[in-house]
Amino acid sequence: xxxxxxxxxxxxxxxxxxxxxxxxxxxxxxxxxxxxxxxxxxxxxxxxxxxxxxxxxxxxxxxxxxxxxxxxxxxxxxxxxxxxxxxxxxxxxxxxxxxxxxxxxxxxxxxxxxxxxxxxxxxxxxxxxxxxxxxxxxxxxxxxxxxxxxxxxxxxxxxxxxxxxxxxxxxxxxxxxxxxxxxxxxxxxxxxxxxxxxxxxxxxxxxxxxxxxxxxxxxxxxxxxxxxxxxxxxxxxxxxxxxxxxxxxxxxxxxxxxxxxxxxxxxxxxxxxxxxxxxxxxxxxxxxxxxxxxxxxxxxxxxxxxxxxxxxxxxxxxxxxxxxxxxxxxxxxxxxxxxxxxxxxxxxxxxxxxxxxxxxxxxxxxxxxxxxxxxxxxxxxxxxxxx
Numbered sequence: 001x002x003x004x005x006x007x008x009x010x011x012x013x014x015x016x017x018x019x020x021x022x023x024x025x026x027x028x029x030x031x032x033x034x035x036x037x038x039x040x041x042x043x044x045x046x047x048x049x050x051x052x053x054x055x056x057x058x059x060x061x062x063x064x065x066x067x068x069x070x071x072x073x074x075x076x077x078x079x080x081x082x083x084x085x086x087x088x089x090x091x092x093x094x095x096x097x098x099x100x101x102x103x104x105x106x107x108x109x110x111x112x113x114x115x116x117x118x119x120x121x122x123x124x125x126x127x128x129x130x131x132x133x134x135x136x137x138x139x140x141x142x143x144x145x146x147x148x149x150x151x152x153x154x155x156x157x158x159x160x161x162x163x164x165x166x167x168x169x170x171x172x173x174x175x176x177x178x179x180x181x182x183x184x185x186x187x188x189x190x191x192x193x194x195x196x197x198x199x200x201x202x203x204x205x206x207x208x209x210x211x212x213x214x215x216x217x218x219x220x221x222x223x224x225x226x227x228x229x230x231x232x233x234x235x236x237x238x239x240x241x242x243x244x245x246x247x248x249x250x251x252x253x254x255x256x257x258x259x260x261x262x263x264x265x266x267x268x269x270x271x272x273x274x275x276x277x278x279x280x281x282x283x284x285x286x287x288x289x290x291x292x293x294x295x296x297x298x299x300x301x302x303x304x305x306x307x308x309x310x311x312x313x314x315x316x317x318x319x320x321x322x323x324x325x326x327x328x329x330x331x332x333x334x335x336x337x338x339x340x341x342x343x344x345x346x347x348x349x350x351x352x353x354x355x356x357x358x359x360x361x362x363x364x365x366x367x368x369x370x371x372x373x374x375x376x377x378x379x380x381x382x383x384x385x386x387x
Contacts, residue, residue, distance in 0.1 A: 008357075013060035015053040024048040027150030028157035029111035031055075031118075037073040039121045040161050053114035071176055075121075079385055080123035084248035085131070088116060091255040091270050092134045095145035103148060108255050110151040110270055117158060117169075126166045131243055134273040135174035138220060139181050144175050172196055174241040174276050179221075185314065186222070197242040199376040201368050206378065207236035208360035208367075209282060213292050216285035217357070218350070220278035222314035230280045238368060239277040245374045247362060249385045260351035261358040271365045283351025286355045294356045295376040297347040302332050 012320040027118075030045040031038060032052050042163045059068055063075035080086060090108035097106050113132060120130055132155075137140055146152040148382075168259055173194045180188040209217075209231050219227035230237045244250070254270035260285060275281055286307055287293025296303055309328050313321035350358060370382050 004308060013057040015056040015060065017049040017053050018091050018128045018368055023050060023109045024111050025150070027114075027153035029114040030151070031115075033261065034226055036069060036071045038123060038166070039118055041134045048111060048332055050109070050111040052113045054112060058119065066088045067303060074119075074125075076123040076387075079387055080120060080128075080249050082125040083127045084124065085129050085246060086124070086249045086251065087247040088113060088120070088130065088132045088246075088251045088253060089270060090132060090134055090253045091265065091272060091273065091365060092136045092142060092145055093139045093140065093255075093273075094137045095148065103145070106255060106257060107145065107149070108253050110149050110154045112253055113151075114154055115131060116159075116253060119166060120251070120260050121162060121167060124165075128166075129170070130162065130166040131170045131172055131247070133170075133172040133174055133241060133243055134272065135241065135276055135278075138175075138177075138186070138278050141178070146171070160217050172241075174198075174273065175237075175278075176245070176276050184329070185325060191321060191325075198239045198277065199372075199374075201238050201240050201245075201366065201372050201376040201378070203236040203238075203378065205234050206367070207231075207234075208363045209236050209357075210232065212357065213285060214282075214358070216287060216293050217282040217326055218284050218286050218295065220281050220283060223279065224286070224311060224315060226307040227282055231282060236364065237278050238275050239272055240368055240372065240376065241276050242374075244274045244369065245372055245383075247384055249387070250314055250369065260354045260363050261363060263353075268362050269312065271369050272341065272362060272370060274365060280359050282357050284355055288346075289354060294354050295348065295350055297352055297354060299348070302335065303348060306332065321350060349378065 005029075024045060024047055026045060028042075029048055029051065032046050032048045033044055035055065061075070064073055064077055067073040090113060092107055094106060095103070097103050117130060124130070128141040136145070151171065155169070159169045173192060174196050176198070177192055177289045178190050179186045180190070190351040214231040215228055217227045217231055218224055252267045252270050254265060254267050257265050259265045259269060270280065284295045286295050288296045288299050293306065306328070309325060312321055313325040347354070370384075370386065371379050373379055373383050
């Protein structure tokens with residue numbers, strides 16, 4: 001398995017459109033001109049440079065090169081066969097930009113997905129299924145995201161067209177619940193009845209988490225015991241969407257951006273969204289490097305106190321703990337404001353170059369993507385194609 005992971009990048013294609021600085025705003029993001037291979041007859045959208053750039057990348061990769069420019073051009077024919085299940089994995093992390101910039105700076109834009117779907121439809125040639133699926137951040141309102149970007153209208157457009165060609169088309173949220181934040185903490189939770197099932201997959205000693213102290217793990221929620229238990233005793237368990245494991249082909253469509261815990265988001269980090277239960281994802285180890293953790297760089301007493309209070313007041317999900325923790329946050333803010341000297345904050349929450357945990361979780365999920373069968377059993381041979 002280790003040798004099989006060491007794939008190399010065979011080809012790289014970059015398309016640049018002169019003067020194109022914005023994503024198209026009108027769903028269903030039709031192509032800018034009539035291409036001979038287009039699977040759906042539709043009005044053109046002359047300003048949709050994204051579609052032509054995706055098409056150009058496929059051409060530059062020399063996919064089905066001999067048929068380019070003809071109705072028979074099928075660039076994904078060596079990847080996808082008729083009747084197969086194809087998962088398109090975007091990055092739908094959050095319905096707003098927490099940094100205050102545009103939403104398009106942090107998520108995969110549906111115009112890219114539209115172009116990819118068209119070429120998947122060509123390759124499926126009348127039978128199979130296409131699923132656009134992701135497990136965004138806990139507090140992501142996926143409905144708002146889909147509405148603001150036009151993904152909902154794109155899905156409404158594609159579903160009947162695909163059905164007419166014998167292809168099922170779906171957009172699925174892999175999460176089991178959505179969280180709602182207030183005053184910076186999780187205030188309410190709502191189960192998601194989205195019909196998405198999941199499979200528990202254990203990596204055992206093959207996990208990249210195995211060499212580190214798993215008693216210090218912190219996941220994506222307040223109850224650390226769930227994360228520790230998932231990785232205790234060499235189990236290293238993840239909760240993977242069944243749709244991922246039952247797919248024949250996975251096409252990753254990440255959003256190029258920086259990331260506070262692993263440096264950058266590309267295809268590897270994009271696979272965090274195949275896991276349904278966020279608290280199985282170890283993001284850091286509590287404490288500083290001096291104590292075996294990578295949560296902080298050089299924590300002060302209040303950093304250490306907040307870590308303990310978070311575990312005690314929020315970890316058990318009992319509602320009075322939320323108010324106690326808010327009282328602490330108010331006290332901490334007043335304390336820092338009252339100091340005559342500015343207090344230099346340590347890097348916290350694993351958001352720094354010393355994070356030695358998150359990359360392990362990311363590689364574990366990519367290993368599962370490649371080698372876990374539909375039942376969650378690990379194999380020594382790749383179980384699906386990945387583009």
